[in-house]
Amino acid sequence: MLDGSGGRRGRKGRATPDELAREVAFTLSNLAAGTPRQMRATLRAGVLPGLFHMMAPFVEEASERNARNFRGEEAPPPFWPKTNWAAVALVNVLLRGTPPQRQRAVRAGCDVLCS
DSSP: OOSSSTTOOOGGGOOOHHHHHHHHHHHHHHHHTSOHHHHHHHHHTTOHHHHHHHHHHHHHHHHHHHHHHHHTOOOOOSOOHHHHHHHHHHHHHHHHSOHHHHHHHHHHHHHHHOO
16 A cells, blocks of 8 residues: 555544544655655645644654663654654655755744744
8 A cells, every 4th residue: 555554544444633644744745755846835835833743742752762761761662653754754845845945844843843
């Protein structure tokens, strides 16, 4: 299957909120890796804050995990699937975007993660 879900669905074939978020992040990662026109349209749609919001739990968990690792405690698994796809979408913008697009992504990340 060529989607980010791994083919699993919630009850009665309906996607759960987490599955839906994963699919959205997967789709956005593909659009951000597409043509310059697709990336422009994706960014104009205002998706960056949402992608960073998906990343926020990972950032918090990574901080806690680093503290546990420093104390020698066992750390939990590092990623959730939707977080992976959100990260891929953001990396696509940062690697393939124009300088103004990259600056926009950095500002959006600071607005979400530094507040």
